[in-house]
Amino acid sequence: MSESQIPLAGFGPDPAPAPKGHKAFDRLVKRIHEARAALEAWASVLAPFQEQYTRELAPLRATCRTLRIRFVQRLDEALSAKGLTAAERRGTTQLVLELTAGLLAEDDDPALRALYERHAGGDFEDHAALARKAAAAAFEDLYGFDPETDPETPFDEILRRAAGQGRAQEEEAAQAGRSQSRAAADRQRIRTSIRALYRKLASALHPDREPDADRRERKTALMQKANHAYENGHLLPLLELRRELSPEAGPWAGEDEGDVKLYTKALRQELAALEQQVLAAEMDVRMRFGIDPEATLTPRNALRTLAAEIHETRAAARALRSELAEIADLKSLKRWLRGLRDEGLA
Secondary structure, three states, rough: OOOOOOOOOOOOOOOOOOOOOHHHHHHHHHHHHHHHHHHHHHHHHHHHHHHHHHHHHHHHHHHHHHHHHHHHHHHHHHHHOOOOHHHHHHHHHHHHHHHHHHHHOOOOOOOHHHHHHHHHHOOHHHHHHHHHHHHHHHHHHOOOOHHHHOOOOHHHHHHHOOOOOOOOHHHHHHHHHHHHHHHHHHHHHHHHHHHHHHHHHHHHHHHHOOOHHHHHHHHHHHHHHHHHHHHHHOOHHHHHHHHHOOOHHOOOOOOOHHHHHHHHHHHHHHHHHHHHHHHHHHHHHHHHHHOOOOOOOOOHHHHHHHHHHHHHHHHHHHHHHHHHOOOOHHHHHHHHHHHHHHHHHH
8 A cells, every 4th residue: 555545544534514404503503592692691781781870970971961051051141241242142152052952952951942942033843843854854865765754664664765675565565475474384384393392392301200309300490491482482492402301312303304494494583583682682771871872882892881981971071171161251261262263163
């Protein structure tokens, strides 16, 4: 035998690849585990996030709002006195309107509303409606669709129209009908499959049939998991329980390709529901604590994001105090306004 013919250990024929359906199933299982972990991570980070937000960020935000209101009031006082030129009065009035509108957008305040309307010469709601109309016009110019014309239009439909992907209504309705029929048939097959798997597990796990006390306790716990999964229509926990009970059967326990395809459809549904829960958990944190929708937010970076927001808000409070000192009297206010003009901000 020549050297080139000597077999090398570990370099024999490659094992037969797993069927395509099994690979897709395995990928879905991995993604479901990742989604579960993300959901658990959001649940675990919520309490420390809430505690730090309440202790540090909420008071800082309240302080900043108070300082901003004082700033607007100081500008209003300057407009009520003499000493500003016509250009300075116009610039100061515009600042009052912009700053007050921002404060009212965050939280209504009768005194601020009255201040705004006194300088704007009209009702705040009318001005806000004009601003919304201008924003809608800009959106229509950009995307060719006015969201104000149909406020009931779902957001995903708005995105489809904005992207120019709309289809004829009749074609969409027909396609939706066919999809719904197929989905209903798939759901029925999945329910039947889950029920059959649950019954097999229930037969193997029934604690009343187990004489050994320790094993009966374990079976009781496993049966509770099976009941919870079945009641919620979740397939993966039932498959995991079956593999836990019969590890010697291998990862597939005899499923044929048809079973795997059906289970894959069921897992896609489970994954979609989990991903919606993860998204809802993230949106709950964003909305509850006023986090910038453009900021990247995950359970792993949530506390770092909060710490950064605390740092920025503390710096904003310092800057507001400094600016308030800069406009303490008319002379310093005029100098401050001149600085804004030089920077092109007023």
